[in-house]
Amino acid sequence: xxxxxxxxxxxxxxxxxxxxxxxxxxLYNTFTFELIDEGLEILGCPEQFANxxxxxxxxxxxxxxxxxxxYKGVRIVTSGDVxxxxxLGSSSTCIVAGIVGAYAFKDRYExxxxxxxxxxxxxxxxxxxxxxxxxxxxxxxxxxxxxxxTLSLPVKHDYRFVALIPPFTLSTKKARAVLPxxxxxxxxxxxxxxxxLMVASIINGYDHGLKLGFxxxxxxxxxxKLIKNFFPIMETLEKDERVLGAxxxxxxxxxxxxxxxxDTKGVVRIKEELGDxxxxxxxxxxxxxxxxxxxxxx
Numbered sequence: 417x418x419x420x421x422x423x424x425x426x427x428x429x430x431x432x433x434x435x436x437x438x439x440x441x442x443l444y445n446t447f448t449f450e451l452i453d454e455g456l457e458i459l460g461c462p463e464q465f466a467n468x469x470x471x472x473x474x475x476x477x478x479x480x481x482x483x484x485x486x487y488k489g490v491r492i493v494t495s496g497d498v499x500x501x502x503x504l505g506s507s508s509t510c511i512v513a514g515i516v517g518a519y520a521f522k523d524r525y526e527x528x529x530x531x532x533x534x535x536x537x538x539x540x541x542x543x544x545x546x547x548x549x550x551x552x553x554x555x556x557x558x559x560x561x562x563x564x565x566t567l568s569l570p571v572k573h574d575y576r577f578v579a580l581i582p583p584f585t586l587s588t589k590k591a592r593a594v595l596p597x598x599x600x601x602x603x604x605x606x607x608x609x610x611x612x613l614m615v616a617s618i619i620n621g622y623d624h625g626l627k628l629g630f631x632x633x634x635x636x637x638x639x640x641k642l643i644k645n646f647f648p649i650m651e652t653l654e655k656d657e658r659v660l661g662a663x664x665x666x667x668x669x670x671x672x673x674x675x676x677x678x679d680t681k682g683v684v685r686i687k688e689e690l691g692d693x694x695x696x697x698x699x700x701x702x703x704x705x706x707x708x709x710x711x712x713x714x
Contacts (some may be wrong), residue, residue, distance in 0.1 A: 418714035424705040426505030428543040431630035431663035432610040440547035440705040445496030445509040449517035452489040460494040475514025501585035503666035508544035537562040551708035572621035574677040581698040591667035603633040630661035
């Protein structure tokens with residue numbers, strides 16, 4: 417028996433929602449699991465990752481121990497379109513898939529709340545794994561024991577997400593290392609108010625509140641210095657009245673711009689406005705994934 421798990425890419429933080437907010441989009445990684453007589457086989461990924469340090473295998477193994485899945489060996493085949501270390505949750509797709517793969521062999525693959533807690537424990541925070549599990553746009557609170565409360569936001573309007581994906585990577589470790597240890601009170605208040613405005617605007621369909629709501633003072637001013645052309649790109653997107661907002665996706669370096677679904681020429685316009693600032697960048701027009709991971713038996 418084969419277990420096939422498909423997991424959507426995610427875009428985390430959404431500006432001021434650092435380690436709290438995230439959404440799932442229509443890019444996917446697919447993982448197939450098969451129990452074998454012995455050993456570990458990992459296909460479809462670079463050779464240096466095809467070993468026991470592989471993130472998908474480690475999540476599978478930890479989940480197997482948790483639920484009492486006794487196995488001698490496993491074959492994992494990976495494929496997909498989510499770029500690695502670009503701020504689109506590639507590591508979360510691996511973690512969620514590994515857990516779901518193990519749970520599926522015990523017919524427990526729909527225990528999403530339990531899967532969320534374990535995925536958060538492995539990842540360290542829920543902002544990426546929550547939307548990968550539940551789909552849509554989510555906000556999460558993590559307690560000290562990795563117990564997570566997650567709610568999905570009812571998104572009133574039909575949006576599209578324009579992902580500006582650079583040809584270079586940025587490690588999460590490096591992106592976290594530049595963050596300040598403390599935040600001024602005025603900046604903390606600003607971030608709380610911006611997050612509240614962003615969430616309320618999404619729920620109520622108040623598009624005019626999104627450009628301000630996506631603004632951040634905690635991580636983007638610092639991480640932006642690590643990303644070529646980040647600040648002029650953001651300034652250009654700010655001036656476009658039909659761009660509802662823009663933010664650094666996850667730890668970066670991908671930048672996400674939000675437009676309405678009826679802005680059919682939005683991608684072309686954005687590419688023309690940015691011009692040489694995004695030379696060599698990949699531009700993807702994505703929709704909100706509302707399902708989260710899917711699991712099938714083959």
